Amino acid sequence: xxxxxxxxxHSHHHNHSVLPEEPELRVKAIETLLIQKGxxxxxxxxxxxxxxxxxxxxxxxxxxxxxxxxxxxxxERLLKNSTKAIEELSYTGRQGExxxxxxxxxxxxxxxxxxxxxxxxxxxxxxPPSWYKSDEYRARAVREPxxxxxxxxxxxxxxxxxxxxxxxxxMRYLVLPMRPIGTEGFSEDELAKLVTRNSMIGTGLPExxxx
Amino acid sequence: xxxxxxxxKTFEKPWHGQVFxxxxxxxxxxxxxxxxxxxxxxxxxxxxxNMLRNGSDDYFYSWVKxxxxxxxxxxxxxxxxxxxxxxxxxxxxxxxxxxKPVKIGDI
Numbered sequence: 001x002x003x004x005x006x007x008x009x010h011s012h013h014h015n016h017s018v019l020p021e022e023p024e025l026r027v028k029a030i031e032t033l034l035i036q037k038g039x040x041x042x043x044x045x046x047x048x049x050x051x052x053x054x055x056x057x058x059x060x061x062x063x064x065x066x067x068x069x070x071x072x073x074x075x076e077r078l079l080k081n082s083t084k085a086i087e088e089l090s091y092t093g094r095q096g097e098x099x100x101x102x103x104x105x106x107x108x109x110x111x112x113x114x115x116x117x118x119x120x121x122x123x124x125x126x127x128p129p130s131w132y133k134s135d136e137y138r139a140r141a142v143r144e145p146x147x148x149x150x151x152x153x154x155x156x157x158x159x160x161x162x163x164x165x166x167x168x169x170x171m172r173y174l175v176l177p178m179r180p181i182g183t184e185g186f187s188e189d190e191l192a193k194l195v196t197r198n199s200m201i202g203t204g205l206p207e208x209x210x211x
Numbered sequence: 212x213x214x215x216x217x218x219x220k221t222f223e224k225p226w227h228g229q230v231f232x233x234x235x236x237x238x239x240x241x242x243x244x245x246x247x248x249x250x251x252x253x254x255x256x257x258x259x260x261n262m263l264r265n266g267s268d269d270y271f272y273s274w275v276k277x278x279x280x281x282x283x284x285x286x287x288x289x290x291x292x293x294x295x296x297x298x299x300x301x302x303x304x305x306x307x308x309x310x311k312p313v314k315i316g317d318i
Contacts, residue, residue, distance in 0.1 A: 017313050019304045023272045024226040029297035030278065031233060033288050036318060040236045048232035053221045094235065095245070116253035118270070127221050127231075133266030135256075169249040 057126035060091045061174060062195035064101075064124055065206075066188045069179040079103060082174070086124060095172060096123030100165075103176045104202075108161045111149065111202030112173045113141035119167035121174055125200060132201065142166065152203040175202040182208065227271040234278050243281055251277035 020028070034040040064086055068075040078085040082101040086092070099121055102110040114120065115138050120128040131137050140148050145162045149155070156162065165173040177199040183191060198204025222228035238245055255273035256264075264270065282288050299315045307313045 015309060017304045017307045017309055017311070019301060020226075023230075023268075023275045024224075025297045025300050026275050026279065026293065027226045027230045027233070028300045029293050030275075030282065030288075031229065032296050032300070032315065032318060033292065034233065034237070034282075037287065039240065039242065039287070040233055044236050045229065045232040048235055049222070049228040052231070053228070057221075094238075117249055117256055118252070118266075119249065130223075130266040130270070133270045135260050135262045135264045135266075137266075139260075139262060169246040 052122075052127055056122060058124075058195075058197035058200065059192070060089075060126075061121075061124035061197070061200045062192040063089055063188075064091065064174070065176055065195045065200065066192035068101075068176055069183075069191050070186075070188045075176075078176070086174075091123040093123050095119070096121050098171050099124070099174060100171060101174045101176050102163070102165060104178045106160070106178070108163055109149075109156055109202065110163050110165060110173075110175045111141060111145055112165045112167060112175060113138060114167040115139075115142060116168075119169055119172060121172035124174055125197060129197070149203060152198065154204060175200050177206050180206050180208050223267050224271075227267075230271060230275050230278060234274070242287070243285060248277060248281055251280050255280075 068078050078101050082099040086099055118128050118133045142164050145164050194206040196204050196207055199206045255276045303313050303315045
């Protein structure tokens with residue numbers, strides 16, 4: 001336990017443990033009740049947390065994108081039946097049951113939002129970043145996508161059409177960004193390194209490394 | 212301006228991860244359908260939708276409230292029981308000397 005924050009530089013000693021904030025106490029209460037009922041197991045919880053903190057993340061999605069860039073027949077399968085093609089790489093499971101991959105082209109840029117809550121394709125992107133769950137992004141992505149993209153540092157030409165996809169608990173989207181120019185001859189591994197998380201949500205582009 | 216965090220931490224606080232894992236774990240046991248949970252989550256987020264929520268602490272607080280409602284709806288527990296156990300934890304924290312493990316007795 002650490003001392004309370006905002007103690008203005010002086011050490012603030014407590015003779016009791018620091019009382020956690022309200023939601024944390026509520027979570028502790030729920031956890032206690034569910035363990036008592038045998039409905040959850042602390043080891044399973046720790047494994048789940050570890051999985052989403054360390055094992056599942058945008059690196060998975062980057063493999064999908066890189067393979068689509070490198071292999072035309074895979075790309076065709078991916079756009080035709082996204083869930084099945086992603087399954088080929090073993091990225092399956094929770095919140096990835098019904099995937100739709102949308103392809104960026106010189107004419108159309110895609111971006112993904114969940115206006116109601118935070119639906120997101122966990123197996124390929126992990127859990128969503130805070131901004132994806134913020135009121136501002138959820139409200140403005142549909143209303144003024146071009147302006148929002150600009151704030152992400154992405155200025156699209158006026159003639160590029162922006163399509164915004166609203167995720168639901170049934171349907172999850174992954175953006176297939178355009179392959180960067182100058183990457184001819186790159187291996188799949190090299191290509192995967194260029195794929196950023198935001199480029200697969202549509203709020204960014206793949207990044208060419210400086211070296 | 213929408214913040215563009217490059218260093219994304221999956222769970223900014225341990226309780227965020229905890230409530231996430233509890234929910235997924237119950238879902239895997241087929242205690243509820245994911246859409247049942249996400250409907251409640253969307254309702255909780257909407258209740259307090261003021262363009263100021265940053266999608267971190269406030270988002271997971273909505274998550275906690277949604278899970279509580281779902282557990283009550285499924286008759287797994289009730290609101291007064293949750294408050295009772297929460298109060299036990301509060302007093303345990305306030306009565307446990309700093310540095311000692313905080314525990315509650317049988318519930």
